[in-house]
Amino acid sequence: MSIEVKNINKRFGNFVALENVNVSIPTGQLTALLGPSGGGKTTLLRIIAGLDTADEGSVEIEGVDATKLPVQKRNVGFVFQHYAAFKHMSVAKNVAFGLEIRKQPKEEIRRRVDELLELVHLSQFANRLPAQLSGGQRQRMALARALAVEPTVLLLDEPFGALDAKVRKELREWLRRLHDEVHVTTVFVTHDQEEALEVSDEIVVINEGRVEQVGSPDALYDEPANDFVMSFLGPTTVLDGKLYRPHDIEVFTHPGIEGSLPARIVRELRVGFEVRLTVELLDAAHEEIVVTVTRAHQRSMGLREGIDVWLSPTHAAAAVPVGGLN
Numbered sequence: 001m002s003i004e005v006k007n008i009n010k011r012f013g014n015f016v017a018l019e020n021v022n023v024s025i026p027t028g029q030l031t032a033l034l035g036p037s038g039g040g041k042t043t044l045l046r047i048i049a050g051l052d053t054a055d056e057g058s059v060e061i062e063g064v065d066a067t068k069l070p071v072q073k074r075n076v077g078f079v080f081q082h083y084a085a086f087k088h089m090s091v092a093k094n095v096a097f098g099l100e101i102r103k104q105p106k107e108e109i110r111r112r113v114d115e116l117l118e119l120v121h122l123s124q125f126a127n128r129l130p131a132q133l134s135g136g137q138r139q140r141m142a143l144a145r146a147l148a149v150e151p152t153v154l155l156l157d158e159p160f161g162a163l164d165a166k167v168r169k170e171l172r173e174w175l176r177r178l179h180d181e182v183h184v185t186t187v188f189v190t191h192d193q194e195e196a197l198e199v200s201d202e203i204v205v206i207n208e209g210r211v212e213q214v215g216s217p218d219a220l221y222d223e224p225a226n227d228f229v230m231s232f233l234g235p236t237t238v239l240d241g242k243l244y245r246p247h248d249i250e251v252f253t254h255p256g257i258e259g260s261l262p263a264r265i266v267r268e269l270r271v272g273f274e275v276r277l278t279v280e281l282l283d284a285a286h287e288e289i290v291v292t293v294t295r296a297h298q299r300s301m302g303l304r305e306g307i308d309v310w311l312s313p314t315h316a317a318a319a320v321p322v323g324g325l326n
């Protein structure tokens with residue numbers, strides 16, 4: 001393991017920001033800290049970096065107890081949402097900065113900067129000033145600068161958070177490919193579940209200062225530990241006291257499927273290729289649930305407002321009890 005976080009507790013006054021947090025972050029992987037705003041992700045990242053100290057607990061980096069080590073001695077690289085570049089220095093100089101203060105030979109620095117700029121696809125902008133770059137290019141420069149000193153771990157706090165949705169999506173694909181090339185142990189904070197599912201090898205879900213679940217994107221999606229994790233990863237609906245994903249509920253236009261529940265379609269809403277059907281159960285409680293089907297499926301089955309249907313979760317559906325166990 002590259003980073004071992006053990007029994008971390010952190011309070012700000014009376015407020016508990018992290019409670020008994022234990023996380024093992026594997027070497028060479030891309031790990032996401034995922035969770036809602038205010039959950040404690042940044043606080044945990046800052047404690048790993050040495051920018052903040054925990055009240056209790058320890059942090060080990062590559063087998064070394066780093067709990068009391070100052071930030072400069074941890075050999076970590078960071079990139080934050082708003083990256084503070086040296087405005088008067090060229091892109092190449094910004095990337096070279098960490099190497100120059102370490103007094104590396106000039107030729108070696110030039111070679112390394114060229115290599116890094118190529119890695120982040122900024123070679124043609126080497127002589128520009130940071131203000132002459134787009135937001136996405138600036139974040140790529142920040143990554144090159146953080147990688148220059150060959151950190152043991154790279155810590156990214158919502159590095160693409162301030163960018164528009166399209167650039168964000170491009171950069172997350174780029175980050176994945178970059179990581180496949182350099183394999184540096186990377187921890188990145190995000191509140192965007194799609195970003196975490198798409199980019200990471202491992203996800204740590206953090207909510208209200210506690211770790212809710214740790215696992216691969218597939219494990220989290222297929223076997224969410226509880227209703228919080230399941231609903232944080234995407235839309236859900238309640239059927240028979242359990243939480244399901246709306247596309248995991250099958251709709252039949254005839255009765256007779258064992259365990260299926262009679263219902264009536266009360267609304268339909270088309271969103272792109274899918275159709276969200278609001279369906280009212282024909283029981284005493286008249287609960288409304290949401291089912292999604294493809295447009296083609298809706299057409300072929302004639303699923304329209306007002307018709308009676310029968311509902312049954314698919315066999316492979318992930319399901320957790322509502323208000324389920326942690």
Ligand SMILES: Nc1ncnc2c1ncn2[C@@H]1O[C@H](COP(=O)(O)OP(=O)(O)OP(=O)(O)O)[C@@H](O)[C@H]1O
Binds near residue numbers: 035037043
């Ligand atoms: N220096 C501080 N003093 C007091 N409270 C703080 C301090 N830093 C963080 N907090 C509180 O600790 C909680 C966790 O904050 P943190 O920034 O770690 O959350 P987060 O999960 O990273 O959220 P976001 O995605 O919004 O950045 C928040 O309620 C925040 O207000």
